Amino acid sequence: MKKHRLTLLALTALLMIASLQLEGASQINIQVEVNPDTVSPGGTANVTTRIYGSVQQGAKAILKIELLRGGVVKWSESRAVVIQPLEWSTYYAAIAIDSDEEPGFLTIRVALSFEGTTIAKEVAVGVVPSLTHVTSLALRLADLDERLDKLVMVNPDDSRVKEIKVKRYKIAEEFGELVRLVVERTNPKKASQLYQNITDALKELNSIVSELWNLQIVVWSVSSELDSSLRMPQGISLEFWYKLITASIWVVILLILLFPLYSTGYLSLTYYLSSEMEESGKFLEEAKERALKILRRAYDQMNDVADLKSMIMVALAGGLATIGLMSDNLAAIIGSMLLSPLMGAIVSGAVGLALVDVREEKRSGLDLFYTGLKIGIQGILLVVIISWFTAFLARSYVPLQMTKELAARGSPNLVDLFIALAAGFAGSLAMMHEKAKAALVGSAIAIALIPPAATVGVAIAMLNPSLLVGSATLTTVNVIALIAAGYLSAKLYAIFPVIEKVFQGLQESLAEISSKTSKTTAEKVLATIGSIIISSIWFLSIWLRVAIGLLGGLSIAQALKSMARRVTFLLLPLLLAWVIGAVVSTNISAYISAVHGGLVSLFDYMSPLTLFFRDFLTADVLLTLALIATAILVRLTLSEGAKARSSGDKGPKVRVAIYSLLLWLVSGYVLGIHKFPHVSAAYSILLFSVILVYSSQFLWARRKKIALYGFIVFTFLTLMIHSAAAFESVRAAETLRTENVVKIVRGVVASYAGVMPEDVNVTLSISADKWVLHAKVYISESRFREGVIMTPSVVKAAEETLREALGVDIELIVEYAIVP
Incomplete structure (x- = not known):
């Protein structure tokens, strides 16, 4: 019995000793301070670690200090330390921040390992961004915006694209605040936090964009840019092409007058x-x-x-x-x-x-x-x-x-x-x-x-x-x-x-007529009018005699018909360029695109029949299949076109028509013409014109002349398209003057920016479906340091006000100019 009691007492003593040891370990306290709490790249963060614990005299432990970013250790140091019982022990460490360290927040982790137990504390230290870092970040945002713009152009209604735009809008607000803090060199901790937030958001958005990115986006974005360059406001477009065709009458007159010179x-x-x-x-x-x-x-x-x-x-x-x-x-x-x-x-x-x-x-x-x-x-x-x-x-x-x-x-x-x-x-x-x-x-x-x-x-x-x-x-x-x-x-x-x-001879005749008339004012006027009429009749008679003589003694009717053919031949490139330009740049192109869009919609409607292949038929796969089908149809069309040209039979011509239609549908999907009407019209005209020339014996025999003619038509068409853009700019400037738009825009922007109207400069450009107003706000440097005057949300509010005031869709772009 006594032996059992001694054993029990021994076990109790052991448990008490173990308990005291655990209690001593649990009572160890660590305090970590970093000075300064924000550093510039290439600077030094001084870490002060204080340790206190109820331990035995001369207790030894391992103190480990680490510098981490995103869980990755960038620097570490370990040392053996002695913990004094019931006393504070202080240890110092200097951490050198790399000169190329990206701004944001780093984590300093201090861990104390003592008798199998580890106690850790973490402290954040901010790496302050400079203007160089902000510039680099702006370039990264520009790269994102370039890809995002292409996504928006191709899939503007995609929910994920809209989500990206919302997040990009938030980044814009934070970036504006970051620029102000860096320029003013105030609140470096907040600047580090903003930089970190923007960087993390940028990585997230790039990841989402990469998931959405595919070959189809690349190809269709090119079509979208081309479509935008061909698009004009409907009213302005019709006005321009009407004025151009009426002005062409003078070209016809000039060609007729110069007929003897070039014939x-x-x-x-x-x-x-x-x-x-x-x-x-x-x-x-x-x-x-x-x-x-x-x-x-x-x-x-x-x-x-x-x-x-x-x-x-x-x-x-x-x-x-x-x-x-x-x-x-x-x-x-x-x-x-x-x-x-x-x-x-x-x-x-x-x-x-x-x-x-x-x-x-x-x-x-x-x-x-x-x-x-x-x-x-x-x-x-x-x-x-x-x-x-x-x-x-x-x-x-x-x-x-x-x-x-x-x-x-x-x-x-x-x-x-x-x-x-x-x-x-x-x-x-x-x-x-x-x-x-x-x-x-x-x-x-x-x-x-x-x-x-x-x-x-x-x-x-x-x-x-x-x-x-x-x-x-x-x-x-x-x-x-x-x-x-x-x-x-x-x-x-x-x-x-x-x-x-x-x-x-004409001058001598007119002088003789003038010498025979009286010198009163009325007679002089009548003589002048008569001279003009006589000169015109004389010139017309000379012109007719020369023209008819040049045409080989034909009758007047035959001569005029022959002359009309020659003038038409010279005028035709201008007329063809006008017709193509009018079709491509106006809403007429939408009817061509609608046919293709209807067939694409039909495919979407039939998609439940292909549910088994839904996961397989990604955008890249569809585009690849369309490219393969395009290559096959090009070969078939060329083969049947050659047969139709050589034999003239109806069968090959019918097959050329069928293959041409299928080629238009498949290759049109590659270019995305069901989404871009102006590209649809231009591509359709080009494709069917080439096929027509290739499959026609009459036209193929004249292919070199047709190619030269087509080049001239393209040259005139390019001139007309650029002229339409210039006409649009002139019309925009006229709108600014006549409709008092400048005064309204200046007043609204000045009110939202908190400046006087004379401190706002406005320019206007007109896109296909809205007005783009560029407002430059002139402010002093001291005013700029007070904070961003118009945040993106304020600009949006000003846009809404201008829409109501002007009655048209508005896109407002505001930029600031700092003046002394």
């Missing part, structure tokens, strides 16, 4: 003009002499341009123009214009085209035309290559960006065509008259070929399709204008003596 050679024209005059042979000889004179001068000009020295000058001009375009240096651009001899080569070729029936020894006008055109094209290609190479090298050192000079040559319009024609006439006449060197310099600047050709090369280096198409169009327009102006100028120069003689 025959200079000798035939001289013969019919001088047929009723005495000494008509004299005029013919003089016309021949003048033609030979300008032909020799054109050949001399060509020889000066065709040597190696001139090509070196062209290359230098191309490099100089490229540097000027990329740096917005107008002096360098003008210098490149004056260095280049390309204008002389093309004008010389145009002179040869006008004098194709002139030959001197082994030289002929036709040879001159082909040589001049060849040298001109070679020079332009050389400039494109030089500019691409220069821009490509520059891209390795500095980022290429759109400058004002590049943008000016990337959006040509009909005004550029008229400028090119006027300058081309001036330059052509200057080259034909040796004394007119000043006019040659001025026209070389006005119709320069080097800058737009250099812009083509820069656009290729920048991978900018819009700039490429615009600059290539401007280059083509300038070449066409030079050829047309040089052609007409050479004709007029050759037949000038007979024209001068004809008008001298």
Whole structure:
């Protein structure tokens, strides 16, 4: 019994000792302080650890200090420590923050391991962002916005896309506050927290965007951008195309008046003009002499341009123009214009085209035309290559960006065509008259070929399709204008003596009539009116005699019919471009897209039948299948088109029609034309036109002429589309003036921003379905430091107010300018 009691007492003592040891361990207390609580990258965080515990004398423990971000250890230190019983022990550690550490919050974890037990404390330390970090974060947000914009363009109604937009809106508010704190260098802890929040949200949004991203988004976003560039407000679009077709009447009149100039050679024209005059042979000889004179001068000009020295000058001009375009240096651009001899080569070729029936020894006008055109094209290609190479090298050192000079040559319009024609006439006449060197310099600047050709090369280096198409169009327009102006100028120069003689006869007749009338005011007015009428009748009679004579003695009805065919042939590219432009840019295109959209909707309606494949038929799979089907249908269409062209049977033609429709449906899905009506119209016209030419024997035999014709139509179409955009800007400026929009917008924005109306500047642009108002608010630096004046939510509220005030859909964009 006594033995059992001793055993029980021993066990009790052991339990008490163990209990005391556990109690001592549990009473250990750790206090951790970090000074400062926020540090800059490259700074030092000083950690102070204080330990207190009821332990035995000389108790040993392991103190471990770690620096973590997101659970990942970035720095650690362990040391053995001795805990004094019932006393505070203090230990210090200095943690160096990496200079490239991303702003936000780091975790300092202090752990004490004692007799198998670990006690830990965690403290957060903020890494303060700088303006460099904010800039880097802004670029990351810009990358997200670029991808998000494409998602919104393709799937604006997707719930996940809307969720991303809401979160992006919140990031915008926090980013504005972050910028203010960093600029003012106040509240670094909050700045660190905001940076951390934005970074975490950015990672989350990028993850969601990556889940939604697919090949379909990439392809359809390109179609969406193209569709936006072709879209115009309905009222403005109809007004523009109406004004353009009415203005085309003057083009018809001009083509009719100039009919004798472009319908025959200079000798035939001289013969019919001088047929009723005495000494008509004299005029013919003089016309021949003048033609030979300008032909020799054109050949001399060509020889000066065709040597190696001139090509070196062209290359230098191309490099100089490229540097000027990329740096917005107008002096360098003008210098490149004056260095280049390309204008002389093309004008010389145009002179040869006008004098194709002139030959001197082994030289002929036709040879001159082909040589001049060849040298001109070679020079332009050389400039494109030089500019691409220069821009490509520059891209390795500095980022290429759109400058004002590049943008000016990337959006040509009909005004550029008229400028090119006027300058081309001036330059052509200057080259034909040796004394007119000043006019040659001025026209070389006005119709320069080097800058737009250099812009083509820069656009290729920048991978900018819009700039490429615009600059290539401007280059083509300038070449066409030079050829047309040089052609007409050479004709007029050759037949000038007979024209001068004809008008001298008219002046003598009018002077005789005027001398026989009285000198009262009324009689002078009547005499003037009579002179105008007589002159008009005289000119019409001369024109009719020449035109009918040139048409080979046909009757008046036959002559007019033949003339109408020739004028229509010249006018048709302009009319086709007008029709295509009107269809593509107006709501007519929606009907074409609706057909395709209906078939896509039918597929969606039938989707329950393919539930088994629903998980398999992702967007990428559907697009891949559509691409495979497109390739198969292209092959079938080409095969049947060749059969229809060779045999002319009805069967192949029917199959071509069926395959063409299927090809339109499948390839249209690849481009997303059921979502983008303007792209739908443009693509449909192009596709069916190509198939029609390929499957028709009559059209296929003339494919080279049709290709050239199509290129001219595309050039005019590009000019018209850019002209429509310019017309839209003019109409927007007129709207600002006439409807007092500026006063209303200034007042509303000033009220919400807390400034005076005179501190707000407003510009307006009109998109397809809304007005885009750009408001610049001028504020002082002290006012800016007080906080963000208009947060995104305030801007939205101002938008709603403007919608009610103006009665149209509004998008308000506000930016701030700090003034002293």
